[in-house]
Amino acid sequence: MKRKKLLSVVLAGVMAFSLTACGGNGNSTEGGSTSGSASSATSSAASKTSSASTGSTSSTASSSTSTADATPVSGGQLIVGDGTQSNGDIYPYWTNNSSDNAVYQLTSGCSTIEIDKEGKYVVNPQAVKEKNDVKNSDGTITTTFKLQEDMKWSNGEPITAKDYVFRILYFSSPVIVEMGATDNTAGSDLDGFSEYNEGKTKVFKGVRLLGDYEFSVTIAKEKLPNYYQDAMAGVTPAYMKGWLPEGYDIKDDGKGASFTKDLKAKDLKKKAEDFRFNMDAFSGPYMREKYDETSNTYTLVKNPNYKGNYEGQKPYIDTIIYKYVQNETQMDELATGGVDILRQMGGADEINAGMDLVEKGTHGYVSYPRNGYGKLVFVCDRGPTQFTEVRHAIAYLLDRNEFAKAFTGGHGSVVNGCYGLAQWMVEEREDEIGALNQYSFSVDNAIAELEKAGFTLDKDGKPYKSGLRYKKLDNGKLMPLKIEWCSSENNPVSDLLATKLANSEDVKKVGMEIKQSVVTFNELIQNYEQAKKNDFNMYNMGIGFTAIYNPEFSYAIGNPQNSNRISDKELAKLAKDLNLVDPSNEEEYLNRFVAFQQRWNELLPDLPLYSNEYHDFFNNKLKGYDGIKDSIWDLTSQINYCWVQK
Numbered sequence: 250m251k252r253k254k255l256l257s258v259v260l261a262g263v264m265a266f267s268l269t270a271c272g273g274n275g276n277s278t279e280g281g282s283t284s285g286s287a288s289s290a291t292s293s294a295a296s297k298t299s300s301a302s303t304g305s306t307s308s309t310a311s312s313s314t315s316t317a318d319a320t321p322v323s324g325g326q327l328i329v330g331d332g333t334q335s336n337g338d339i340y341p342y343w344t345n346n347s348s349d350n351a352v353y354q355l356t357s358g359c360s361t362i363e364i365d366k367e368g369k370y371v372v373n374p375q376a377v378k379e380k381n382d383v384k385n386s387d388g389t390i391t392t393t394f395k396l397q398e399d400m401k402w403s404n405g406e407p408i409t410a411k412d413y414v415f416r417i418l419y420f421s422s423p424v425i426v427e428m429g430a431t432d433n434t435a436g437s438d439l440d441g442f443s444e445y446n447e448g449k450t451k452v453f454k455g456v457r458l459l460g461d462y463e464f465s466v467t468i469a470k471e472k473l474p475n476y477y478q479d480a481m482a483g484v485t486p487a488y489m490k491g492w493l494p495e496g497y498d499i500k501d502d503g504k505g506a507s508f509t510k511d512l513k514a515k516d517l518k519k520k521a522e523d524f525r526f527n528m529d530a531f532s533g534p535y536m537r538e539k540y541d542e543t544s545n546t547y548t549l550v551k552n553p554n555y556k557g558n559y560e561g562q563k564p565y566i567d568t569i570i571y572k573y574v575q576n577e578t579q580m581d582e583l584a585t586g587g588v589d590i591l592r593q594m595g596g597a598d599e600i601n602a603g604m605d606l607v608e609k610g611t612h613g614y615v616s617y618p619r620n621g622y623g624k625l626v627f628v629c630d631r632g633p634t635q636f637t638e639v640r641h642a643i644a645y646l647l648d649r650n651e652f653a654k655a656f657t658g659g660h661g662s663v664v665n666g667c668y669g670l671a672q673w674m675v676e677e678r679e680d681e682i683g684a685l686n687q688y689s690f691s692v693d694n695a696i697a698e699l700e701k702a703g704f705t706l707d708k709d710g711k712p713y714k715s716g717l718r719y720k721k722l723d724n725g726k727l728m729p730l731k732i733e734w735c736s737s738e739n740n741p742v743s744d745l746l747a748t749k750l751a752n753s754e755d756v757k758k759v760g761m762e763i764k765q766s767v768v769t770f771n772e773l774i775q776n777y778e779q780a781k782k783n784d785f786n787m788y789n790m791g792i793g794f795t796a797i798y799n800p801e802f803s804y805a806i807g808n809p810q811n812s813n814r815i816s817d818k819e820l821a822k823l824a825k826d827l828n829l830v831d832p833s834n835e836e837e838y839l840n841r842f843v844a845f846q847q848r849w850n851e852l853l854p855d856l857p858l859y860s861n862e863y864h865d866f867f868n869n870k871l872k873g874y875d876g877i878k879d880s881i882w883d884l885t886s887q888i889n890y891c892w893v894q895k
Contacts (some may be wrong), residue, residue, distance in 0.1 A: 319872050323565045325893035327871065329884070330574040330588035334770045335547065337540045340525050342420060342430040346774060347791075351592075352547050352571055354885035358533035359408055361394050362483030363559040366882060370479055375556040376400060378462075382482075388470035389440050389455075392482040396462040401554040402488060402530040410464040411499050412486035414506050417456050417466070418499065419492060423448045427514035428521055431778050431809050434802055438481045440467040441505065454505035464506075474831040476838045477797045488530040494520050534564040534889055545573035558889055565873075565892035575739050583612070583866060589893070590867035590874075592884055595619065595859075596741055597658020603866035615875065616864045620671035621793030622664050623656075623742055625856040626777070629815040632786040633720075633730050638702035640853045643732070643787075644688035645695040646759065647750045653859035656745055661861030663687070666846035669794050670860045674842045681843045685850040695759050704730050704760070718760035732763045735777070735785040737770040742858070746789055763787075777812065789858075800824040800845070804854075813854035820848050870894045 335348040363373045379395040400408035420435035436442050440455030455467040466482050498509040535549040549569040557563045580602040582588045606612040627634040649663045665685040704718040718730040736743035751763040802810040804824040823845040830838045873891040
């Protein structure tokens with residue numbers, strides 16, 4: 250029985266990917282654009298908008314997590330531990346740390362489209378009174394939302410259509426990139442996005458403000474057909490007053506929505522920075538009460554104005570403490586009650602320690618496949634890693650099977666493309682994916698690749714015999730085979746990479762040097778996002794995928810989301826064309842998926858290190874947390890259904 254599609258919602262404004270320290274216990278996401286449904290019929294708010302069904306990926310839960318006969322109770326406090334260091338900036342367009350993003354998910358809601366426990370799209374009746382989809386004569390599709398009029402921000406102000414339209418306009422504008430954002434593609438699937446995104450027009454014709462509680466979005470013709478067509482119109486509101494100074498508003502001239510005043514970075518930057526770090530209006534089940542910079546700890550309390558999720562379910566737990574815990578102490582904190590739950594444990598030592606607690610009867614767990622991988626990120630536009638053969642050589646110099654076994658303790662495996670263990674496409678095309686180059690450990694192959702790349706000289710420009718290799722560039726200068734590697738501190742993956750790769754005799758034997766720089770995770774992210782300002786060639790971190798698989802912007806030439814800075818026209822086209830398939834044509838979609846993976850595997854912009862099976866461990870005070878299915882429906886989705894035993 251083949252694995253069925255599990256489709257996730259990626260609400261407008263969620264970035265294409267976020268990052269976690271490889272080896273930490275936070276998940277991250279890659280994928281996405283706007284989301285929703287696009288059919289030609291009017292649907293009521295209570296009806297499901299997609300027939301997408303659950304995936305066959307399964308989870309395991311310990312018997313101690315069973316709560317079938319328990320009665321939920323309100324109140325109490327839950328302490329969540331996360332091994333990725335937060336920075337207090339929860340909005341996804343800038344830093345995208347997985348811990349900050351988790352807090353964003355806990356405090357964000359009122360989306361027009363949500364995903365249910367079965368992986369199906371549903372119109373959110375708490376936000377939407379009526380949804381109407383129309384196929385236009387020009388090949389576009391327009392979705393109109395009539396909103397419920399009783400939605401409120403946590404501060405008591407009404408949530409209106411302007412907050413949804415603002416989300417798209419502001420986070421699609423070029424001005425936020427000028428303000429330091431790494432992504433401005435909130436409305437990338439909508440008609441007129443390119444013109445608006447590039448600053449050629451102030452009016453976004455694919456977005457209409459139709460009334461105080463009514464708006465529409467129009468999916469661009471060039472984005473259709475789309476395999477994920479049902480996931481392209483959903484929107485989450487953003488608090489316009491928090492982002493913009495007084496004097497700004499939204500208007501609609503009948504041809505599209507726009508701001509009443511031009512957005513200028515110099516006028517908006519301070520306001521935006523203040524709001525990002527001191528948000529005071531939230532639409533989700535929780536709101537941020539405070540953030541402690543010293544301990545990297547968020548305190549969240551229930552949002553009194555939250556109407557509930559798509560089922561009207563509101564949270565039971567009064568307070569959530571979301572805190573940073575160092576990898577070396579996190580299991581001790583779980584055992585002693587310093588934290589109540591550790592999410593997404595992937596390392597062998599921590600999984601074994603967690604299972605010891607389970608065996609004692611004091612804790613429970615759930616396990617599920619990770620939809621992503623730990624990786625080495627290569628910078629592909631400078632230094633030795635700009636040459637594909639050098640990236641190949643590094644891959645050949647690391648025994649990844651041994652590495653994955655050592656780190657995960659057998660709870661994971663190696664992937665050879667841009668995919669995770671939980672993705673249904675991999676199972677469907679097992680033979681083709683299995684035929685990808687595995688870059689099995691081989692010093693001889695590494696040397697052959699380096700010679701192919703032209704690293705055939707010594708420091709004096711003579712034929713290479715020993716020491717460090719050099720390559721003669723077109724300008725006549727000699728480039729040393731020296732890799733500048735940026736890693737994060739308190740990270741077991743960094744430590745393992747130092748032993749098995751950077752400091753290995755094999756690396757020295759082939760004439761390569763890998764120089765490690767150890768920084769905090771927040772510093773690593775800053776270096777990673779400001780690649781033009783440093784000389785690093787390689788980073789280790791983690792990545793995760795939403796089930797809506799969309800690598801387009803990650804490999805578009807010159808796009809800010811192209812973190813590898815790779816410029817390959819074939820890869821960019823394969824990524825862009827991947828999803829431009831009718832939803833009924835699964836065979837063609839799979840063909841394009843394989844073609845993309847084959848080119849990606851050849852170019853190797855990343856080196857996947859492992860894709861592991863995640864474990865969430867929690868003490869017995871947490872109840873109702875036994876329904877998790879995968880890394881998409883996780884704590885941030887299930888939080889409304891959990892409670893703590895008093």
